[in-house]
Amino acid sequence: MTALRAAERTADSETDAQSSNLHVLRTAVDVRKRVRAARRDGLTVALVPTMGALHDGHLSLIKAARRRCDLVVVSLFVNSKQFDEQSDLVAYPRDEARDAALAEGSGADVLFAPSAAEIYGPGFATTVQVHGLTDRFEGAVRGAKHLIGVTTVVCKLLNVVAPDVAFFGQKDAQQAAVIRRMVADLHIDVEIETMPTVREPDGLAMSSRNARLTPSQRRQALALHAALLTAERLAAAGERSSQLLLEAAGRVLADQEISPEYVALVDRVDFQELHSLQDEGLMLIAARIGQTRLIDNLLLHAPARSDARRQPDEERLRTPKGDVITACSA
Ligand code: AMP
DSSP: OOHHHHHHHHHOTTOOOSSSSOEEEOSHHHHHHHHHHHHHTTOOEEEEEEOSOOOHHHHHHHHHHHHHOSEEEEEEOOOGGGOSOHHHHHHSOOOHHHHHHHHHHTTOSEEEOOOHHHHSOTTOOOEEEEOSTTSSTHHHHHOHHHHHHHHHHHHHHHHHHOOSEEEEEGGGHHHHHHHHHHHHHTTOOOEEEEEOOOBOTTSOBOOGGGGGSOHHHHHHHHHHHHHHHHHHHHHHTTOOBHHHHHHHHHHHHHHTTOOOSEEEEEOTTTOOBOSBOSSEEEEEEEEEETTEEEEEEEEEEOOOOTTOOOOOHHHHHHSOOTTOOEEEEO
C-alpha cells in the first residue's frame, strides 16, 4: 500500500480494511472525495458498473478500464429497481469479499459498494427513462421498469463518479444502447465503451445466472450461441433476408426444444428490426432454459459491397429521432 493510500485509508471512516490495495467506499460523498483527489493530481477516471457476482466478463471490463485510465472505480450494487422478478432478486448471488478480491486482482482501485439506502434514500422520487428504444425486446419482455431501473441507477453512478470513460458489456447490448442514448440526450460528459462478450470455452456467454443451470440445461443453453453462429455463417455466405436468417437461428433453438422469448435482427443503435441485412445487423436472442432467463447477441456482417457506406454511431446518436427521447421526471 502506498503512503498516500494508507493516509487516505486512515482518514476515511467508511473504508473497510479487508483488502490491501482496494478502497471499499460506501457513500457518494466518499467516492467524490476520492475522485476529486485524483482529478487534482491530473488523473483520468474510469467507472465499471456491476451488480457483483463477478466473472471473466466483468473482469474484462475492469481490465479495459485499467488500460485506459489512471483511477478505476468499480461499483457493486444489486439494483432492486431493475429486477422484474422478486425471485431473481432474492436468488442473486452476493459475496462482496470475493468480488472485492477479483476486482482488485483485475486492477480496480476503488470499489463503490453502497447500501440500498445510500442509493435510494428517503423520499427518492426521480426516474430516468429513455423512450422508444426501451419499448422493445428487453423492455417489452421484462417490462418498462427494468430499463428505467438501469438508466436511473447508471445516471446516478455517472453523477457520483463523473468518470472520463464508463465501461459496459456487449452481452447486454440493448442496455448499452440505451445508456449511450441517455448520455447523448442528457449531455452527460462521459465516453461509453462497449467491450466484447466474454464466453465460456464452449461458447456460452458468461453470466452470473449460468450457475443456476443444471448440467443438461447447461448443454441446452449452448443452442443460443450455436443459433447466432448459424445465422452468422449464412450472412457471411450472402444471405440478406432477415426472415431466412431468423428461421435458421430458430431451427437451431427448436432442435434443443427452446422456445425463445424473442429472436430478432435489429439495427445496433436504435434496435429497430431490419427487414434485410444491408451491411450489418445485430441478432438478439432471449430464452428461458428452465427457470433461468438467458440473453445473447451477435453482430452479423453482410459480405462487403463496393458502395457500402457506414455512418458512425456517434453521428447517428446526434441525429434527432422522433421516437427516442429522454426525460427526467421528479
Ligand atoms: P451486471 O453485473 O450483470 O449488471 O453486469 C455488469 C456489466 O458487465 C454490464 O455492462 C454487462 O454487460 C457486463 N457483462 C456481463 N456479462 C458479460 C460478458 N459475458 N461479457 C462481457 N461483459 C459482460
